[in-house]
Amino acid sequence: MREIKIFNTLSRKKEVFEPVVEGHVGLYVCGPTVYNNVHLGNVRTFLTFDILFRYLKSLGYKVRYVRNITDVGHLVGDGDEGEDKIGKMAKLEKLEPMEVVQRYTNDFHKVLEEFNFLPPSVEPTATGHLIEQIEAVKTLIDKGLAYESKGSVYFDIHKYNEGGGDYGKLSGRVLEDLLNETRELDGQSEKRNPLDFAIWKNASPEHIMQWPSPWGMGFPGWHLECSCMSQKYLGDQFDIHGGGMDLKFPHHECEIAQGSSLTGKDPVKYWMHSNMLTVNGQKMSKSLGNSFLPAELFAGAHELLDQAYSPMTVRFFMLQSQYRSTLDFSNDALKGSQKAFRRLLNGFRIVKTLEFEASEAATDEKKKADVEKAIEGFYDALGDDLNTAVGIAHLFTMLKYINMIYMNQLSASALGEDTFQALKGKYIHFFTDILGLKEEENGTDESVLRGMLELYKEYKLNRAFDKVDQIRAYFAENGMVIKDLKHRIDWAWAE
Structure with missing residues (x-):
């Protein structure tokens, strides 16, 4: 296997990837909370792990990619209070909650298909794993790491840390500072400490998404869902957990606390987080009016857009930046990506037509070495923490030689048959199988x-x-x- 380096958010450095089980990779990514339309920030996060999934598979790993659907338990402000967002929408629209879930799940799948994402190996839902979550709550109570209060159950941060835990180690937060920031007056909370988080919530009579439990009618906490689903499908310790950097705290921090408390092991070896999107240098948000839905990009139907941009143009645009860097949307950047993508697309169409023809032309060792270096450079770039930007630069080097052969400026035999076949095969492989790019319809056969x-x-x-x-x-x-x-x-x- 080729060496892969991953920037591990937990250690804050690049580490050589070593799977828990040789030849196998367990990959878990926090999927969407299906009460809202998919936005481009979601797309960038899922693109990062689509590329990782593709790359690992291309190297011969057997990958189990789990991406969950959060269909219950997501409360206002991502905290422990308020009404479940899906239940609230169901009431407003006078629908069954699962109708809301299905509608947004269908939309999520449609958007990812337009961007040519591979489906995950398993796509579990929170409501499909209530038994596992209730059993996990029981285990945490039995271990003295959770407590019941007025029908809700909370994870005890102090007990966790006293037992050797380190709440805050993923995000770099200091427990004392967090306590000072969230200090509450005595008697105003069901919690023993303000940082304790819900793993099961008591449901009021009007709360429409609720299930029976040993602590009364209620619903699971958002953080517990991912711990239970990842453990079920990937085991007590698995390789890679991913998501957007906005999930680092508190969600992923809570997952570490829960998972290690349930099994006695750190649940994840490598944590990966993708960075945010900005628009013309500003944070992308609905309140600023600079947030795009994918459909608006494809139609050019937004006041900040000069034109429409195809799904593959947008995918390519995102790939031109390494996943841990901030990515800024602008018309100039998108137009530049459109031009560059079409150059690669022309090369993809051309290279499929090229055939090796032996001739008396002498082998050009310099050009031959340049092609081979570009192929290895692509692998090295993807192996260096998924640096797609550098990988694409090597793809353009390969394109230069494809165009030279096409224009009769270079004989295929000057590269030697093995190098020519590698140039042709790897260009197609990198373009389609790893970067996930494809030809788009032009309306004519x-x-x-x-x-x-x-x-x-x-x-x-x-x-x-x-x-x-x-x-x-x-x-x-x-x-x-x-x-x-x-x-x-x-x-x-x-x-």
């Missing part, structure tokens, strides 16, 4: 385009320039250009 190019050639020979202009206009309207080359007439995506 390839055979029709070829027929139009034959007509174009005939009209040029007969000097029927009005017909030539009509064909050129058709291609332009569909985002394509006609290439009049010395050795052929072809089409390409307009850059």
